[in-house]
Structures are given as C-alpha cells and as structure tokens.
C-alpha cells in the first residue's frame with residue numbers, strides 16, 4: 665500500500681515507518697477505538713483542498729468517544745490544526761482521505777477496556793480520487809442483521825462495529841453482489857457496511873430514520889439538505905425490505921462511497937439498471953458543493969492551501 669510520509673500522533677508528526685505500537689496492544693486496544701473518515705477535495709481553482717464538514721466529523725468523533733467513555737486528550741482546535749499540519753507535511757495536492765482515530769494508550773490487558781483510560785490520537789491521510797461510478801453496484805440484502813443501539817450502537821463510529829459489516833460483505837460477495845444492505849433488529853432497512861442508503865419512489869426521496877440502526881452520516885444529512893433545497897420531497901422514516909424492490913432509484917451515501925448508484929438489489933433491476941435522474945442530480949449537487957463550485961454552504965468547507973506546500 666502507498667503510504668504517506670507522515671502520520672500525526674499524539675501531538676507531533678511521526679515518520680510513517682516509526683508510527684508503531686507493541687504487538688500486544690493491537691487486539692484489546694482496538695475494542696475501544698473510535699475513528700472518523702473525512703475527505704478533502706481539490707477546489708475548482710486548484711489552489712485549495714477543501715475539508716468537507718470537518719466540524720461535523722469532529723463532533724461525531726467526540727460523540728463516539730463520549731458514548732464509549734474514552735477520553736480524547738486533544739481539543740477540537742488542536743485536532744483541526746493537526747489535520748492541516750499533516751496534509752501540509754504530506755504535500756497533499758489532490759483529493760485526500762483523512763482518518764483520525766483514538767485508541768487506548770499502551771498495552772491493554774483487559775478486554776473490557778476501563779472507562780476514562782488515556783487515549784492516543786493518530787491521524788493518517790492518503791490520496792483518494794473521487795468520481796461518479798455511473799455504472800453503479802449490485803446490492804443484496806444480508807442475512808446478517810445490523811448491530812443495534814441496545815447491543816453495539818451503530819451511531820458510534822468504532823472499529824469493532826465493522827465486524828458486523830464485514831460478515832455481511834463476505835456473504836454478499838459469496839452471493840455475487842458487490843455490497844450488502846443490512847436490515848436492523850426490527851427487520852427494517854438500515855444501511856450498508858460503510859454507507860447509508862436512500863431510495864426514490866414516486867418522486868419522493870426516502871432514507872431510513874436515524875433510529876433505524878444507522879450511523880449519523882454526514883453525507884446523508886448533506887444529501888437531504890441539498891435535495892430539499894432543490895424542492896424534492898424528502899422523508900426520513902422506517903423502510904421495508906420490499907420497498908427496495910419497488911424503488912425507482914437506490915443509492916448509497918457516504919464520505920468514501922460518495923453517491924453510489926445501486927443497479928440491482930437481490931438480483932432485481934432497480935429502475936433502468938443505471939444511475940437514475942435524481943441520483944445523477946444529487947451527484948452534480950454534491951460535487952459542485954464539495955469542490956466549492958456552487959458557492960453554497962461555504963461554512964462546510966475548510967480550505968487548506970495547496971500552494972503553501974505544492
């Protein structure tokens with residue numbers, strides 16, 4: 665894997681190769697680790713990278729840490745400065761993915777990592793090209809149910825939650841799909857393993873409510889805002905599995921997946937089997953926003969000059 669030159673770790677930049685921990689720290693420490701996935705997009709003028717909704721991602725990082733009772737020993741301003749420092753050190757000059765994560769410090773002997781244990785924060789970044797995958801993907805409803813708020817809250821962005829998504833993904837691939845769609849403990853639609861889901865039915869854009877066992881996705885909230893501004897009717901509600909089979913359009917929404925059309929679900933073609941008009945429109949709205957082209961929601965964009973290090 666291509667690695668960046670630098671990682672930010674607990675207050676300073678560290679060369680990639682030196683950013684190690686003891687092998688004993690890997691397993692148990694990961695149980696309590698929380699993280700974020702943030703993107704920075706190259707602006708239209710090529711002079712800035714625009715961190716997208718950084719404040720909202722940091723809010724979610726602290727929210728995840730609060731629920732898991734792990735303490736992040738860095739303030740929001742310090743983490744913001746750290747991300748900018750890291751991007752500059754790594755000479756980021758194109759679309760970039762940034763992953764901050766907090767994990768218990770040192771070697772943890774207990775599986776039940778105690779509350780309030782000191783945490784380290786590390787931040788990694790790597791190039792991540794974006795683009796509309798118009799051909800979309802094939803999805804299948806998983807026999808694995810989504811973790812639930814009463815068991816392992818999906819509202820928390822924790823590495824351990826991805827065990828559930830991975831099981832569903834392995835099954836989906838085995839069955840010839842690209843990605844799984846998970847139902848929640850009520851057997852209603854929740855989300856994909858790394859993205860939320862939305863459908864268009866009779867002109868209305870519908871996505872499972874935040875109480876459906878989903879991550880409080882930044883992309884989902886962005887899409888709902890942009891579509892409502894364009895006059896689309898949007899609904900957040902309980903979604904039945906069979907509604908997926910009747911949808912005119914279906915798509916995943918996430919920082920990494922962006923707007924990803926779903927062309928078949930359980931082998932049934934969705935709409936015309938290609939990205940539908942609302943999906944295309946949303947993609948346009950999303951990309952002109954994140955690249956600063958639309959001039960809208962400028963408070964969601966944190967510019968990091970490319971020239972300073974380019």
Ligand SMILES: Cc1ncc(COP(=O)(O)O)c(C=O)c1O
Pocket residue numbers: 701855856857858859860878879880881882883884917918919920
């Ligand atoms: C399980 C899950 N759901 C939804 C999302 C989408 O969230 P966001 O739009 O904030 O990236 C992600 C991606 O982080 C995810 O891992």
